[in-house]
Amino acid sequence: MFLTNFEWTIAKRYLLPGRSEAFIALVAGISVVVVMLSVAMLIAVMSVMNGFRGELLDRIVGMNGHAIVQAYGGRLDNWEAVLDDIREAEGVTEASPLIEQPLLASFNGRVEGIVMRGNTAEDIEQLNEQLVIGDLSQLKAGASKVAIGARLAENIGIRVGDTLTIINPQGRTTPFGTVPRQIGYEVAALFETGIYEFDQAFVIMPIPDAQTLLLSGNKIGMIEVQTEDADRVEEFMAPIEAKLQGRAVVSSWKEINSSIFQALEVERVAMFFALSIIVVVAAFNILSSLVMLVRAKTRDIAIMRTMGATRRSLMKIFVTTGFSVGAIGAGAGVALGFLILAARQPLVNFIQIATGAQIWDPQVRILTELPSRVDPWEVFWIVVLALGLSLLATIYPAYKAAKTDPVQVLRYE
Numbered sequence: 001m002f003l004t005n006f007e008w009t010i011a012k013r014y015l016l017p018g019r020s021e022a023f024i025a026l027v028a029g030i031s032v033v034v035v036m037l038s039v040a041m042l043i044a045v046m047s048v049m050n051g052f053r054g055e056l057l058d059r060i061v062g063m064n065g066h067a068i069v070q071a072y073g074g075r076l077d078n079w080e081a082v083l084d085d086i087r088e089a090e091g092v093t094e095a096s097p098l099i100e101q102p103l104l105a106s107f108n109g110r111v112e113g114i115v116m117r118g119n120t121a122e123d124i125e126q127l128n129e130q131l132v133i134g135d136l137s138q139l140k141a142g143a144s145k146v147a148i149g150a151r152l153a154e155n156i157g158i159r160v161g162d163t164l165t166i167i168n169p170q171g172r173t174t175p176f177g178t179v180p181r182q183i184g185y186e187v188a189a190l191f192e193t194g195i196y197e198f199d200q201a202f203v204i205m206p207i208p209d210a211q212t213l214l215l216s217g218n219k220i221g222m223i224e225v226q227t228e229d230a231d232r233v234e235e236f237m238a239p240i241e242a243k244l245q246g247r248a249v250v251s252s253w254k255e256i257n258s259s260i261f262q263a264l265e266v267e268r269v270a271m272f273f274a275l276s277i278i279v280v281v282a283a284f285n286i287l288s289s290l291v292m293l294v295r296a297k298t299r300d301i302a303i304m305r306t307m308g309a310t311r312r313s314l315m316k317i318f319v320t321t322g323f324s325v326g327a328i329g330a331g332a333g334v335a336l337g338f339l340i341l342a343a344r345q346p347l348v349n350f351i352q353i354a355t356g357a358q359i360w361d362p363q364v365r366i367l368t369e370l371p372s373r374v375d376p377w378e379v380f381w382i383v384v385l386a387l388g389l390s391l392l393a394t395i396y397p398a399y400k401a402a403k404t405d406p407v408q409v410l411r412y413e
Contacts, residue, residue: 010304010317027292028325031285035329035386036336038278042382043337043374045275048344049268050378051371053261055194057230057253065224066233068098069240071248075219083223085243091236094226096120099210101221104167105203106182110156114148115201116166118210123224127191127204134160134189141208147189149199162187166203168213183213276385282329283389290322290397311402318398319391326390330383337379341372 069076069086076082079097086095099118104111124139127147138145146164158164168181185205192199211217227236233252241250254261304314340347348370 008320027285027289031282031289031325032329032332034278034282034285035326035390036333038275038282039330039333039382039386040336040340041278042272042275043334043379044340044344045271046268046378046382047337047341047372047374048370049264049271050375051373053264053268054373055371056261056264065094065253066227066230067225067237067250067252069223069225069244069248069250071221072246075216076221076223076248077219079220079223082244082248086223086225086240089236089240091227091229091232092225093228096123096224097207097220098123098222098224099207099214099216099220101168101210101214103213104169105152105156106165106167107156107158107162111167112152112156113201114152114166114203116203116205116210116213118207118220119204120207124204124206127189130191130193132190132192134187136189138188139204139206141206143206144183144185144209145188145205146185147191147204148187149202150190150192151196151200152202153187153190155200158187160187160190164203166213168215170215181213181215185209279386279389282386283326283393286322286325286390287393287397289325290318290394291400293321294318294397294401314402315398318401319394322394322397323387323391326387326393330386330390333386334379334383338374341374344370344372 069082071077071079083095083097086092097120099116101116103114103116105114106112121140124136124147127136132150134147136147139147146166148158148164153159156164163184164187165182165184168183170181185203191204193202205213207220211219225237225240227233229236230253233254237250237252244250
């Protein structure tokens with residue numbers, strides 16, 4: 001729908017009503033602000049929800065892989081052959097042995113529950129991205145050195161170079177009963193994954209040291225699997241699960257963390273519909289401002305009709321006027337949304353300082369910082385929603401303007 005010079009000139013004049021229509025200009029300005037705020041909030045909230053899901057998935061997968069093959073009883077026999085079969089499976093990009101066991105740790109009389117993880121040298125090396133202080137290369141088999149989460153270090157007051165005592169309740173059997181096994185390990189490094197539960201519990205060591213601590217011989221407890229596509233992990237793992245039936249259970253990241261991701265998806269959908277209502281309110285504001293503009297310009301409309309302006313031209317003028325209000329608001333909303341996302345963490349910190357409330361508690365939110373990931377297609381559809389509702393809001397007032405009878409209007413002039 002192209003505008004002639006006449007139609008565009010009139011539409012521009014109606015976008016900025018004169019002093020006699022100050023109230024109409026006020027309502028139109030409010031419409032622009034409401035559209036801007038609704039688009040900005042939709043972009044900011046949806047991007048934060050996407051970021052939360054993405055960061056959570058990346059960090060959980062970084063520690064646990066896309067799937068875990070866990071042996072019944074915690075001990076996987078002949079695991080080397082099983083590992084080879086998994087690595088050859090379609091869709092699997094990487095698989096590595098893993099030992100994970102909840103134990104106790106002690107330092108200076110303080111005892112904390114921990115999750116001891118035995119990793120391969122390759123998996124330990126990948127922790128360099130989350131390294132806070134120390135040297136992960138010191139974690140070698142037989143060196144009796146470990147890396148621990150930064151939050152765990154804070155909780156028990158330990159530093160790099162100190163000795164952490166790990167207690168295995170299932171120790172050796174003696175004539176006087178079972179004696180818990182206690183071994184001291186030097187803390188070689190501190191890491192921070194960004195997931196509070198991991199950082200306050202995990203203690204990483206080489207697999208041979210973990211086997212020695214647990215007295216498990218050459219056995220392992222599970223195999224960590226990475227696939228080509230995290231969303232298709234069940235498809236890739238189905239043949240492996242069938243082959244290992246009765247020996248081990250296969251759990252995907254979706255199953256292990258189902259409650260978290262389902263809650264995030266429900267919250268994401270609910271927030272989208274709730275914030276979309278603001279866009280609808282903005283559309284009604286555009287409609288009301290256009291209705292008042294049409295009523296204020298009834299005489300002008302009649303004069304234009306007598307001068308040869310067609311009903312189609314009048315429709316185009318008022319649709320353009322109303323749609324421009326929505327377009328200006330949507331454009332400003334996109335800019336404001338990206339500005340909010342860029343300053344999201346300082347904004348959170350400022351609100352926390354101003355109110356004295358801990359609105360982003362890592363123990364509750366899992367992640368230590370407010371994440372964000374912008375989906376271009378999502379932004380596109382948010383803008384389309386705002387523009388579409390703005391366009392729909394212009395149709396009725398534009399139709400009423402086009403139906404104006406110049407004879408009836410000018411009879412009493």
